[in-house]
Amino acid sequence: MSSSQPSNSRDIEIDSPEIGIRGWARWFWRQLTSMRTALMLLLLLAIAAVPGSIYPQRSADPNGVKQFFEYNPDLAVVFDNFQLFDVYTSVWFSAIYILLFTSLIGCVVPRTKVHYAALKSQPPAAPRNFARMPAHQIVKSRKAKVVEKAAVILRKQGYRVVTTRTAVSAERGYLRETGNLIFHFSLIGVLVSVGIGGGLSYSGQRVLIEGDTFVNNLAGYDSISPGTFFDENQLTPLSVRLDKFNVVFDIRNETNIGTPLDFKALVTTRIGADGEPVQGQIRVNEPLELPNAKLYLTGNGYAPIVTVRDASGEVSFSGPVAFLPQDRNYTSLGIYKLPDAKPKQFGMIAFFYPTAADLETGAKSSIFPDPINPLLTMNVYEGDLGLDDGIPRNVYALDIEKMTQVAGGEAKAAALQLETGQTATLPNNLGTVTFDGLKRFISLDISYNPAVGWILLFALLSLGGLMITLLVPRRRVWVRKTEDGFELAALARGDDPTLEKVLNDLTDEIKKAKIE
Amino acid sequence: MNNVVLSEELSQISRLFLYASMAIYTFAFLADALNLASRASQNKDARARATVTEKAGLFFLIFATVLLAIGVVLRAISVARVPWGNMYEYAITGTLTIAVIFLIARIFVKEIQFVSLLISGFALLTLGAATTLFYVEVASLMPALQNYWLIIHVSVAVLATAFFNIAAALSVAYLLKTAGWVQKSKLAFVKGMNRLFGSFPADNKLERLSYRFNIIGFILWTFTLIAGAIWAERAWHRYWGWDTKEVWTFIIWTLYAGYLHANATRGWSGKRSAWLSLVGFAAVIFNFVVVNLYFKGLHVYSGL
Numbered sequence: 001m002s003s004s005q006p007s008n009s010r011d012i013e014i015d016s017p018e019i020g021i022r023g024w025a026r027w028f029w030r031q032l033t034s035m036r037t038a039l040m041l042l043l044l045l046a047i048a049a050v051p052g053s054i055y056p057q058r059s060a061d062p063n064g065v066k067q068f069f070e071y072n073p074d075l076a077v078v079f080d081n082f083q084l085f086d087v088y089t090s091v092w093f094s095a096i097y098i099l100l101f102t103s104l105i106g107c108v109v110p111r112t113k114v115h116y117a118a119l120k121s122q123p124p125a126a127p128r129n130f131a132r133m134p135a136h137q138i139v140k141s142r143k144a145k146v147v148e149k150a151a152v153i154l155r156k157q158g159y160r161v162v163t164t165r166t167a168v169s170a171e172r173g174y175l176r177e178t179g180n181l182i183f184h185f186s187l188i189g190v191l192v193s194v195g196i197g198g199g200l201s202y203s204g205q206r207v208l209i210e211g212d213t214f215v216n217n218l219a220g221y222d223s224i225s226p227g228t229f230f231d232e233n234q235l236t237p238l239s240v241r242l243d244k245f246n247v248v249f250d251i252r253n254e255t256n257i258g259t260p261l262d263f264k265a266l267v268t269t270r271i272g273a274d275g276e277p278v279q280g281q282i283r284v285n286e287p288l289e290l291p292n293a294k295l296y297l298t299g300n301g302y303a304p305i306v307t308v309r310d311a312s313g314e315v316s317f318s319g320p321v322a323f324l325p326q327d328r329n330y331t332s333l334g335i336y337k338l339p340d341a342k343p344k345q346f347g348m349i350a351f352f353y354p355t356a357a358d359l360e361t362g363a364k365s366s367i368f369p370d371p372i373n374p375l376l377t378m379n380v381y382e383g384d385l386g387l388d389d390g391i392p393r394n395v396y397a398l399d400i401e402k403m404t405q406v407a408g409g410e411a412k413a414a415a416l417q418l419e420t421g422q423t424a425t426l427p428n429n430l431g432t433v434t435f436d437g438l439k440r441f442i443s444l445d446i447s448y449n450p451a452v453g454w455i456l457l458f459a460l461l462s463l464g465g466l467m468i469t470l471l472v473p474r475r476r477v478w479v480r481k482t483e484d485g486f487e488l489a490a491l492a493r494g495d496d497p498t499l500e501k502v503l504n505d506l507t508d509e510i511k512k513a514k515i516e
Numbered sequence: 517m518n519n520v521v522l523s524e525e526l527s528q529i530s531r532l533f534l535y536a537s538m539a540i541y542t543f544a545f546l547a548d549a550l551n552l553a554s555r556a557s558q559n560k561d562a563r564a565r566a567t568v569t570e571k572a573g574l575f576f577l578i579f580a581t582v583l584l585a586i587g588v589v590l591r592a593i594s595v596a597r598v599p600w601g602n603m604y605e606y607a608i609t610g611t612l613t614i615a616v617i618f619l620i621a622r623i624f625v626k627e628i629q630f631v632s633l634l635i636s637g638f639a640l641l642t643l644g645a646a647t648t649l650f651y652v653e654v655a656s657l658m659p660a661l662q663n664y665w666l667i668i669h670v671s672v673a674v675l676a677t678a679f680f681n682i683a684a685a686l687s688v689a690y691l692l693k694t695a696g697w698v699q700k701s702k703l704a705f706v707k708g709m710n711r712l713f714g715s716f717p718a719d720n721k722l723e724r725l726s727y728r729f730n731i732i733g734f735i736l737w738t739f740t741l742i743a744g745a746i747w748a749e750r751a752w753h754r755y756w757g758w759d760t761k762e763v764w765t766f767i768i769w770t771l772y773a774g775y776l777h778a779n780a781t782r783g784w785s786g787k788r789s790a791w792l793s794l795v796g797f798a799a800v801i802f803n804f805v806v807v808n809l810y811f812k813g814l815h816v817y818s819g820l
Contacts, residue, residue: 035781042774046767053763088758253522255653263659284659285751296753445753459742470731
């Protein structure tokens with residue numbers, strides 16, 4: 001940013017009526033675009049970002065926010081008023097970075113003009129007194145044509161050179177400022193692309209059980225968070241079927257047992273209503289790229305297949321249900337809701353253990369994530385499922401407030417325990433449950449952001465600009481003929497520890513040079 | 517990846533090498549301390565001929581670093597991958613990188629040798645914490661980490677940390693040397709310190725050295741941030757999500773950006789910018805220790 005200091009407020013006669021609004025505006029603008037302000041805003045931005053790492057954020061950790069509200073309801077409301085759960089979209093955080101970028105624009109635009117003029121101008125004439133320069137040497141030599149030789153050598157080294165009869169002025173390193181400007185303009189580019197991309201992008205989630213097909217329309221998503229300018233017509237018509245989900249868990253290395261080694265989803269996709277089916281795969285670091293949509297594998301688990309029959313033998317539910325994994329050995333929690341069961345509606349909270357074992361406390365636990373000894377246990381609740389009052393309910397939770405437990409826990413009947421293929425009888429004449437088999441499911445994230453390419457381009461440009469501006473030295477060199485030899489001087493912008501060496505090398509080269 | 521072979525025995529041998537390197541780092545630390553103490557009482561120039569203690573310090577530092585390198589390589593073999601998949605591995609690889617960068621830089625910039633006390637001390641501290649607090653048994657990488665970006669992103673982050681570390685050590689030396697209370701004190705001990713600091717490179721030389729290490733660190737950190745975003749776009753379906761580690765990467769970047777601006781702002785170069793260099797490095801350490809162990813987030817790879 002502008003290295004020239006803004007005029008100090010003392011320099012302006014504050015009482016003077018001539019300053020007026022324009023004067024004040026100019027003063028304010030100079031303050032805002034000064035390097036000192038940029039520095040303050042940068043430090044402020046760093047401090048302002050801290051709370052977002054301490055308190056849960058709605059964008060990254062919505063459950064954490066919910067928990068915070070449960071444990072500290074009063075404090076949570078106060079925090080929420082200060083937008084502490086949405087730090088990075090908050091008014092105060094936005095204010096800082098908008099001011100910072102305004103300051104940046106106000107600084108680099110005039111600097112670009114100055115730099116453009118500098119690019120066209122010639123290096124300044126040699127100063128009268130070389131001894132005042134940070135590097136200075138006097139060489140005794142009988143060589144002829146020193147000025148001409150120096151000019152040739154410096155030009156070869158990439159200096160812009162002007163010669164007079166007795167002296168050479170040379171300057172190099174204009175790239176330093178060019179890099180600085182590229183860096184700052186690219187940061188503006190990053191910010192603008194992030195903003196535009198955020199508006200046009202969308203990201204949705206879908207749980208897909210083996211054999212199921214995802215169709216890319218709004219109804220196909222379990223949840224979707226669209227950007228401001230998102231339009232449903234943006235969704236390319238396509239479908240994805242999960243054929244199989246392959247998992248490898250380590251069972252050989254003692255210290256590593258149960259650690260996942262590979263997750264691979266095999267899918268069949270169709271683009272358009274009657275497109276050709278194409279086989280593909282999705283892995284954790286390898287999203288599937290489809291037109292205007294990228295499919296990411298973000299989670300997985302088991303979906304036991306269960307059939308529920310009422311007392312008369314009629315099927316009231318049949319099929320796989322996705323269970324949420326609770327630990328690294330895939331102890332999983334599943335919910336069943338049977339609103340249409342006869343004689344009355346009931347629900348079940350089920351646990352699935354891929355490799356079941358008994359804990360010392362008598363409770364069940366899973367000791368390996370693959371289904372070596374699969375076991376399904378179920379607690380049964382009778383009563384109002386709360387599905388009839390039109391309020392949307394979470395399919396992964398059972399509200400047992402208005403229900404009575406009839407199997408498991410304190411209830412008379414024990415919890416149901418089923419191995420694969422087994423059938424158990426429900427208490428209170430509710431019927432039977434059969435554990436038919438097992439499927440796996442994956443959590444898919446379907447995302448689209450048209451601006452990622454631009455963001456990457458500007459980020460890389462800013463990195464390039466940064467390297468140029470920090471590593472390319474900018475310096476001026478002068479050589480002047482004296483009565484018994486020649487004299488050299490050099491001046492650098494910023495830190496340049498090699499000035500003396502530059503002059504030494506130049507002296508050697510001039511002495512060695514042979515020009516006709 | 518499906519047929520990975522791990523060896524806990526080999527990892528334990530690697531640990532023995534780390535213990536051995538710690539013992540030698542202790543000798544290096546003591547030799548450096550002795551060297552500085554004798555300088556404090558004799559008032560010599562930093563570029564004067566190397567004393568016996570100084571040579572011994574360098575010898576121990578090189579020896580310890582070789583032992584550490586063997587330990588890190590053995591750990592890599594024992595887990596059959598790059599040795600930075602969890603906090604323990606990151607700590608030992610990071611320490612090795614810092615020591616190696618310091619030894620290389622020492623060849624080109626002789627003046628930095630007088631902060632070798634801080635380097636051997638830092639190595640002792642991190643290795644001690646790593647072998648006792650952070651140690652985890654050999655384990656494979658979770659699928660999210662199985663990617664070549666792990667090699668690029670993390671290795672550059674380690675390298676950036678090494679440059680920031682050396683810059684911070686130089687800033688500490690600068691701040692001590694220019695501190696008013698050191699210069700004015702009548703205490704014999706502090707007077708000795710002052711004499712010692714008198715043998716350090718000149719103030720502006722220290723400041724410029726620190727600046728040069730920091731700008732390289734800053735370029736590497738910028739790369740780390742971009743590489744992380746590219747990887748996050750592939751692994752976590754978004755390039756940036758304000759995960760706690762991302763937040764702190766951003767904070768560190770912003771602090772060092774502030775440091776660079778401070779160096780071009782009148783009234784802010786010198787002591788204030790040296791303090792900023794230390795604040796930046798404190799944030800780097802915070803990001804490694806506190807964020808890894810106590811904060812929730814996607815970068816939970818400590819293995820603890």
